[in-house]
Amino acid sequence: MKLDAATKYNLYIQSVQSADTDVLFYKKVYQDFRGKIKKGLTLREDFCGTGIISTEWVKLHPRNIAIGIDLDPEPLFFGHENFISKLPSERKNRIQLLRKNVLDKNIPQTDIAIAVNFSYFLFRERELLKKYFQNVYRSLKTNGIYIVDIFGGTQCTDSIVDKTKHKNFTYYWDQKNFDPVTNYADFAIHFRYKNKMYKDAFTYDWRLWSIPEIREIMSEVGFKQSQVYWEGTARDGGGNGVFTRVSKGEACLSWIAYIVGVK
Ligand SMILES: C[S@@+](CC[C@H](N)C(=O)[O-])C[C@H]1O[C@@H](n2cnc3c(N)ncnc32)[C@H](O)[C@@H]1O
Structure with a gap:
């Protein structure tokens, strides 16, 4: 049995996304490397699906710009109908969802690029993942950063x-x-x-990639450094949603982390 597209994306968003708080984290990470910023920043959401993160990004600052990229017209259409069309025009003008391949040569230049919910795991061959990371590196502005998430355990x-x-x-x-x-x-x-x-x-x-593999590929394509943000532990033993920079992780049943490539 198949769900209609609208219900499918609504249930997905409720289950696995927290776009309003995620964008605060992306901004904080940028500031960790580039200092406090007052200006708006551009963010590219690779594998954006419905583009809900891009929608939250333009709400965060009156000069923030967001570009979402996805191959599939179905989630892009859902995002246009349910998020972008409902924004006031001043915000609507600062967001674009593009039907494109993240491997395309002419992907837009931004301060921050993200690939989250482990979407880049779909590149199962090292050469292909490296080609994508090379494309991201080229597309970042001089002070740009690239944020991906990863899980394991x-x-x-x-x-x-x-x-x-x-x-x-x-x-x-x-x-x-x-x-x-x-x-x-x-x-x-x-x-x-x-x-x-x-x-x-x-x-x-x-393909389930590991943190060292991702950091090695980031380094090979030119990122000056990469840093790992590890999730803290809540009282019940689960993750507490707070990610801090670490040089050592903790072996556990299941963990989530972010890796940040710094241009
Ligand atoms: C796991 S979903 C991620 C959705 C969203 N980013 C999230 O955080 O939940 C992966 C998305 O990647 C898109 N996709 C797959 N290959 C792609 C490619 N080469 N270029 C752009 N988008 C791609 C799919 O259409 C799908 O919407």
């Missing part, structure tokens, strides 16, 4: 289905298959909504 390769109940639906994260020889992973998101099960609403053919 012993549990991330287990065959498990993680279930989260929300008010009107249930979200399932299904780690269907993992091959330790290639690090290829076959994962999916399912939803239970209005008493019906919607299997494989989103599917992922990923």
Whole structure:
């Protein structure tokens, strides 16, 4: 059974995105490297899907500009209808969602580029991931930074289905298959909504990359340095949503971190 596109993106956003707080983190990270800034900044959201992060970025400062890039017209259309069209014109003029490949030569230049929710994991060959990182490096302005997220931990390769109940639906994260020889992973998101099960609403053919691999490729394409932001621990032992710069992580069942490439 298939969900209609609008419901599918609405449930996805509620389950896995927190765009309003994420943009504060991206701004803070930029300031960590470039000092306090008062001017507006440009942000490119690679693999933007519905572009909800870009929408939040233009709300943050009256001169912020956001450009989202995605290949798929379906989430881009959803984003236009549900987010961009509802912005006042002053904000609408500072955001663009482009149907483009992140590997294209002429992707727009920005101060910050991000690839989040592990989207770059879809590049399973090192050469291809390197080609993408080279493109990002070239596209960044002189003081630009590139932010990606990454996850790991012993549990991330287990065959498990993680279930989260929300008010009107249930979200399932299904780690269907993992091959330790290639690090290829076959994962999916399912939803239970209005008493019906919607299997494989989103599917992922990923390679599970490691932090050192990503930092090495960043260095090879020219980033002067890369830094890791690690999540703190809440009282219940889970993540607390606060990420700080570290030089050493902590082995645990499951972790999320950000890697920042500095031009
Ligand atoms: C996992 S979704 C990420 C959506 C959103 N960024 C988020 O944070 O949840 C991955 C998106 O990448 C897009 N995509 C896949 N390959 C791409 C490419 N080469 N260039 C641009 N977008 C691509 C897909 O269309 C899809 O919308």
